[in-house]
Amino acid sequence: MKIMMTGAVLTAALFAPLAVSAETLADMKPMTLRVASLYGPDNWFTAPMEAFTARLEKRSGGKLKFEYYYAGSLVPAQELTSGLGAGLFDFGFVLPAYEPAKFSVDEWQGSLAIPSEQNPILEVATAALAGYEWNAGLTAHTQQLLDAGIMPVMPSFSITGPYGLLCKEDNSSLSELAGKRSRVAGETWTKEAQNLGLTPVALPITEVYQAFQSGVIDCWMGGLADAGANGFFDHGKYFNLGMGLTAYAQAVYGFNLETWNAFPQDLKEIIWDETAQYASELLEAALRQQLRAAKSSIESGVVYTTPDADMRQKVDAHHDAVRADAVATSPAEVADPAREVARLTELRAKWRGLLSDNLGFGGDYTSWGDFVAKGGELPDFAPLKAQILAEIVTPYSATQP
16 A cells, blocks of 8 residues: 655654553554555565565554555655654665764675675575674674664665676676776775776766766676666676675664564564564565576676686685775774674575575576576575574574563
């Protein structure tokens, strides 16, 4: 349901008092919660969120209802985090990266979203789940969100996959990249570009298509789904995702803290249980979308390249330096940055093993192109909920209000 409100009606709705906290769900008065969705109702990203809230409505016996405000109609992307904390809406996903000074720990953890797997299915899933568990144990990260009025049920869940280079010409060696101009999205990727001998170019994503077309840029740095959604495969025909450039890792899923505190404990337990299912469905939706983008790109003539040994060594050396710098320059709130950096590495190894050995995410694939060419199929996601619940959600929920 799409809800549009203006003027005094909207003001009254936004500042309506919450229901007083009840001891049990049976005693709770009905609550209608506002959801701010950055995308429209038919978007692949929105569907798992709507399924999550529908399950909460059902399991609460109708005590919870959700009203959706789609496509930034309530709060624009750059204001989502502050808006959730201020109570302009009650549930949604937010982007603390727009406020790096306020969420310094989130900014710090995002710099460590460094890929390590050639198998694209395994990499996306490993990054999402290792990052989720890592941030669930990164107390300083959760505390900054709580201090801002946000109860993060998923303190981080990255599903973009690794960033790579989409270029007009072959891009599998350093010599082929030398001097080429690449659009980048910020400081992290400016450094990635400079490390590869590229000339970084800052452009709004809305100008990239024309810049490709006119020759202003030779390459674009980003992820598969964004490349497909923006039509960049019309111009870039060589996509090197295998180099494994730093991914985007700042999405947080949560409730307004005042809203959360009004829930009885048995309702919170239902929400935690359904959060594990939400994470599983969100990961599945992301991988299906990336697979669709990969198949479509191949049909339009895109070749998925892989880095040669020199490029691989150059990228790895840069990422080792990033990890060392993260230890040296971490926010004061992170008590033991060296241990936290090491813990993320350990969790990536843990989830890589679980996913490849037990959950069907393995396979000898070097790129999305290789996956499609070999007839690769996505695994069964049904067993994933129980794994997420046991390994991440249950331990994390025990430490939260």
